[in-house]
Amino acid sequence: RRITTLIIFNFQLQPNRTMTTTLPNKKHVINNKDLLALQSYITAKDSIQYDHLAQDTILLDFSHSNLKQKHIEIRFDKHATLEDLRQRIHRQTGTPPAFQNLTLKTAFNSLIAEIPAHTDNNRMLGYFNLESGCSVHCTDVDPHSGSRNGQYENVALVEKYRMSEEEYDKRSGTLRDWGKKQKAKDEKFTLARHAREHREMMDAKRQHKLGLELPKGFEYDCTGEVCRVKLDEVNNEGAPKKDEEVKEEVPGLESVEGVNVGARCEVQPGGRRGKVAFVGDVSEIGSGGCWVGVMFDEPVGKADGSVKGGKRYFEAQPGFGGFVRGKNVTVG
Numbered sequence: 001r002r003i004t005t006l007i008i009f010n011f012q013l014q015p016n017r018t019m020t021t022t023l024p025n026k027k028h029v030i031n032n033k034d035l036l037a038l039q040s041y042i043t044a045k046d047s048i049q050y051d052h053l054a055q056d057t058i059l060l061d062f063s064h065s066n067l068k069q070k071h072i073e074i075r076f077d078k079h080a081t082l083e084d085l086r087q088r089i090h091r092q093t094g095t096p097p098a099f100q101n102l103t104l105k106t107a108f109n110s111l112i113a114e115i116p117a118h119t120d121n122n123r124m125l126g127y128f129n130l131e132s133g134c135s136v137h138c139t140d141v142d143p144h145s146g147s148r149n150g151q152y153e154n155v156a157l158v159e160k161y162r163m164s165e166e167e168y169d170k171r172s173g174t175l176r177d178w179g180k181k182q183k184a185k186d187e188k189f190t191l192a193r194h195a196r197e198h199r200e201m202m203d204a205k206r207q208h209k210l211g212l213e214l215p216k217g218f219e220y221d222c223t224g225e226v227c228r229v230k231l232d233e234v235n236n237e238g239a240p241k242k243d244e245e246v247k248e249e250v251p252g253l254e255s256v257e258g259v260n261v262g263a264r265c266e267v268q269p270g271g272r273r274g275k276v277a278f279v280g281d282v283s284e285i286g287s288g289g290c291w292v293g294v295m296f297d298e299p300v301g302k303a304d305g306s307v308k309g310g311k312r313y314f315e316a317q318p319g320f321g322g323f324v325r326g327k328n329v330t331v332g
Contacts, residue, residue, distance in 0.1 A: 050132040058125070060085075061135040064093045066147035078126035086121060089138050094152065097121070099142035107133035117141055201228065208269070211302060220328055224269030250289035256280075256326035259292055263331040267324050272300045276331065277314035282323060284308055291323045 030036055050059065056078045062071035071092050076085065086097035097117075104112040113128055140147060150157060171177065175191075182189045204218040204226050214226065221227045256279050259265070263276045278293030284307040285291060293305060293314045301322030305314040314321065 053132060056126075057132075058130055058134070059132040060130065061133075062089060062092055063135065063137045064089075064095070064147070065137070065139040066095075066145060066150075066152075067093060068153055073132075076125055076130075078130070079124050081121060082115070082119070082123050082125070083121035085125060085136065089136070093138060093140075094147055095138060095140045095142065095145065099140055099145065101139040101141055103137040103139065104128055104130065105135045105137070107131075107135075109135075197228075201226070204228075220269060220325075222268075222327065224328065250287050251291075251325055251327075253290055256290045256292055256329075259326055259329055259331055265292075265294060265329050265331045267294055267296075267322070268328045268330075270300065273297050274320075276329070277305065277316065277321070280313075282307060282313065284311060285323055290326060292326055292329045294322050294324060294329070296320050296322065 030039065053059070058076050058078060059073040060076055062074055074088065074092075076088075083097070085102075086100050089100060089102075090096055100117050102115040104115070106112060112130070112134065146152065168174065168176065179189075179191050182194070200215070200217075204215050207214055208226050214220075217229050218226055219229055259276055259279050261276050261279055264273070265276050266273050272294075274294045274296035276292060277295040278291075280290060281288065282291040282293075294301070295305070295314065295316045299317075299319035301316070301320055303316070303321045303323065304318045305316040305321040306312040307323070313323075
């Protein structure tokens with residue numbers, strides 16, 4: 001009623017003035033089907049997003065004249081007073097109630113009311129017809145406000161602590177101190193080499209976790225853990241010398257001694273159990289040598305008894321067979 005009276009009063013003062021209506025900016029037309037589908041998915045429940053709230057509960061959004069941060073969907077009761085709203089804004093932004101000029105707007109950015117700092121604060125929020133989705137903008141009128149000029153948010157205004165190189169060198173337990181200790185143990189040690197070897201080890205463990213073949217230079221130890229193949233000669237970067245070929249020892253019959261076809265066995269890593277289905281040379285896998293073909297009790301293998309090229313060494317269902325080195329097999 002108050003707003004209607006004000007409009008009529010203005011027209012009476014200026015009867016010859018043409019009434020204009022401000023239309024919202026034309027929305028950008030989206031032609032991309034994927035974006036339209038995404039927009040439809042995101043906005044599908046906009047009309048019912050507040051249906052779960054109690055009848056007297058509303059969710060308001062806060063913004064502040066001196067702050068970039070926004071506080072979304074702060075819960076209020078319609079019977080809460082303007083003083084309660086100001087106190088909540090004080091806790092969220094640091095601006096005392098006496099310095100808050102409030103602007104209330106609808107979800108469509110239409111003005112509801114402007115409330116100066118020194119106003120009767122006993123009115124309830126329901127008096128202003130606030131609904132969920134409405135926004136409250138606080139203009140801080142305190143000339144000495146702590147939030148002015150980015151004091152609460154601009155980290156560039158905070159003096160940073162900087163340590164000199166000499167002071168850092170004197171500290172113990174730092175990365176530089178650890179690197180010096182490693183350098184004393186191994187003259188070829190560098191942080192770059194350590195980082196590369198750590199990354200390679202993590203990649204090898206990831207391959208093991210996925211059930212894939214280990215990268216070159218890695219194998220399983222006697223406990224089934226991934227380990228790096230030890231090389232006697234390495235260059236300064238920790239890689240095998242290019243002019244010297246690293247010879248890999250091919251497991252022979254001694255590696256499968258005591259492993260007989262038909263015996264129950266346990267395979268590492270993982271404690272996988274099954275039956276020995278083949279023992280002998282398999283030239284198609286890796287560097288060849290002796291391998292043990294196992295038919296597992298569960299689908300924890302990666303083969304069906306055949307190798308690349310189609311040659312079959314034993315019969316097993318897909319995923320129930322596998323070829324492993326003798327050192328990873330325990331029979332009994």
